[in-house]
């Protein structure tokens with residue numbers, strides 16, 4: 001339907017790029033479009049609004065994800081300007097404000113993967129938990145205790161709300177703090193540490209190591225510039241070797257997604 005509505009506005013190549021640049025978050029569509037198409041943003045927005053099921057607001061992303069809170073600027077180009085919605089994934093519901101917190105539906109597979117890797121009874125620390133997505137999805141599947149740290153007060157507020165919405169109050173503990181500081185209070189309690197802050201996680205690797213009991217696993221997210229996925233994986237092995245200060249073994253590295261031209265997001269499972 002969307003293709004039909006836009007076939008006189010966009011050429012085949014532009015249409016393909018638009019499709020890969022739409023994120024659906026609950027009743028909201030978030031799109032990125034190239035500068036050449038900016039004068040057609042209203043037509044594109046309305047076409048999405050009228051042809052994609054359940055969408056009531058279309059936002060154009062007008063900046064990169066930026067700052068400590070990893071949020072992006074969004075401009076409403078069609079529908080109502082209400083950035084609060086409920087997103088459903090893996091049987092969980094997440095209330096969020098797309099303008100005030102980081103969120104990506106593109107990490108869905110990774111969230112399910114970590115939920116299946118967690119062991120019953122694990123103590124987990126999610127150092128950069130946002131609105132609680134990884135933590136809550138794991139807690140729904142496994143009886144783990146998950147400390148969920150985030151520095152953004154809005155993300156923390158939604159994390160508390162989402163823990164309640166998904167009835168995992170006994171398993172997930174949201175903490176509003178800088179991970180550097182929280183780690184010092186929590187101490188060496190974790191079987192597993194999740195580090196979903198790919199741009200900066202290497203700066204926090206010593207904190208993650210400190211959180212682990214004698215043995216444990218770190219899920220280390222990173223961004224790597226490389227010519228292809230294979231090179232990105234090889235570079236990731238070297239990056240980890242440069243930063244690790246304890247003996248470790250990598251049980252796997254996978255490319256989570258392409259985040260730009262020759263820029264990849266990867267996750268490494270590091271056993272310490």
Ligand SMILES: C[S@@+](CC[C@H](N)C(=O)[O-])C[C@H]1O[C@@H](n2cnc3c(N)ncnc32)[C@H](O)[C@@H]1O
Nearest residue numbers: 068069070102128129130150151152178179196
């Ligand atoms: C890329 S987002 C990931 C959020 C969440 N895990 C998800 O996948 O939706 C990174 C998060 O780290 C938080 N953050 C950045 N620096 C931090 C710090 N020093 N301590 C704790 N949280 C931090 C940001 O506020 C943001 O919510």
